[in-house]
Amino acid sequence: MIMQESLWLQQQPLFQNATLQQDISCDVCIIGGGMSGIQTAWKLAKAGIRVVLVEAKPAIGLGITGYSTGKITSQHGAKLYTVPLDKAKIYYNANEVAITSFIEKLPTDLYQEVTSYIYSTTEAGDQKLQQEIACYEQLSIPFFTTKETELPFPVTSAVGISKQYQCDPVAILRYSTQQAVSAGAEIYTNSRATKVYADKIELENGCHVTFQKLFVCTHFPIAAMQKLRVMQLEIYRSYLTASPVLDLMKGQYLSVDDSSRTIRTALYNEKPYLLYGGREHRAGTVSNVQPYYDSLTEELRKHFDISQPAFSWSAQDVQTPTQLPFIEQIADRIFIATGYDKWGLSNSLVASELLLHYATEQPHPAAATFQNIGDFSSWTKALQSVGFIGLSFVEGYLAKPNAPICTHLGCKTTWNKAEDTWDCPCHGSRFSADGQVIEGPAVEPLKLDSSQ
């Protein structure tokens, strides 16, 4: 039987703490206990800043971080050639520096050093690789090319960068949370923020956290942040599988073909697993996602002689029109970190460095590269994408005409029958069958009536 659950969440215990039950005040309040929020809390607490972090879910690691592939690398697909060269340089270097200093702080059993590869199996993919290589050369990024890989199928080309890393993201979060708490951070789980005011947030139980500064690390900006022009953000969902195998690979792989695949191995509970995934689509626009799982299973059979994965799951991440994260001030005292485009494990480390500088009001040399909300050059693209409604969404909607209205901005949700969720096609909010928020921007549950 396939477990519809992340491999990383089989391991216990997760970090749980009490719900915040009283009004408190702090220097910096962080909403969201994923990679961004926790790394930032750790850095701030170490710097002597009084930090309070509130997490909506019952434990740390249940957001997207716990559903990721666990690659910590500055090789982010074929991205660098798609952004201006000066920004590409700062983006790459910021990730490299943040990763190196993070890895130095970790016990060695929490990560593995590997070579990261991007590869192609098609002519179109090969052209992207050539453009990325040209960018590496201009930026003096050390790399090598090869056609010989550990993959059980031929590649037209592969580009490797050594001294990259992979991890169990939930184990990393658990360790980092313990370090943050030891350094003095106050972390509350089961504490959903539902309202943001100029100097305080309100939780769903009515308690308030008063702050000097607020860092919104909720992955997608929550509903309270509507001023943020959420329309600029796109959300893409993709699928992952984990299957027991005999051997571990020395590298981790990502294809840059039009339909990308991600591949790595992991030792989990002392057993080797192959992680294999990809097949992304715009979140909330596909009502029947089962074919996405089926096609990955078919490829596992064909290439790896694996009849069924042991685990399969899906997750979504946020993309900005500039392809670069938004880590910046969005209102007086309020800052945001989002838009990681499936590279949030390392970009969260960058975010934690930038947010520390914002907390202490020190300039950071990379800050401007991550200030993109004011850049409206891709505005038209964003508007087009928000207007997009796929055929499969229409079919899903017709199958459940009384689908509930998303509590974020009032879009009709669609029923995702493979995962038993209500998915919003507009900004990616997801709700359980009984209407509870699985992920934002929505903060309020769905209003379900008996006709559904």
Ligand SMILES: Cc1cc2nc3c(=O)[nH]c(=O)nc-3n(C[C@H](O)[C@H](O)[C@H](O)COP(=O)(O)OP(=O)(O)OC[C@H]3O[C@@H](n4cnc5c(N)ncnc54)[C@H](O)[C@@H]3O)c2cc1C
């Ligand atoms: C399939 C897939 C694979 C990926 N693989 C990789 C990879 O290998 N390497 C990599 O670098 N990146 C990867 N990513 C991207 C990476 O996982 C994310 O960018 C990163 O985990 C985001 O971290 P975060 O802290 O912003 O979000 P999250 O981990 O989602 O944390 C946000 C937290 O905020 C909480 N929250 C939300 N709303 C509220 C509220 N109102 N009140 C309180 N709390 C709230 C949520 O419950 C959640 O715990 C992958 C993404 C996907 C989709």
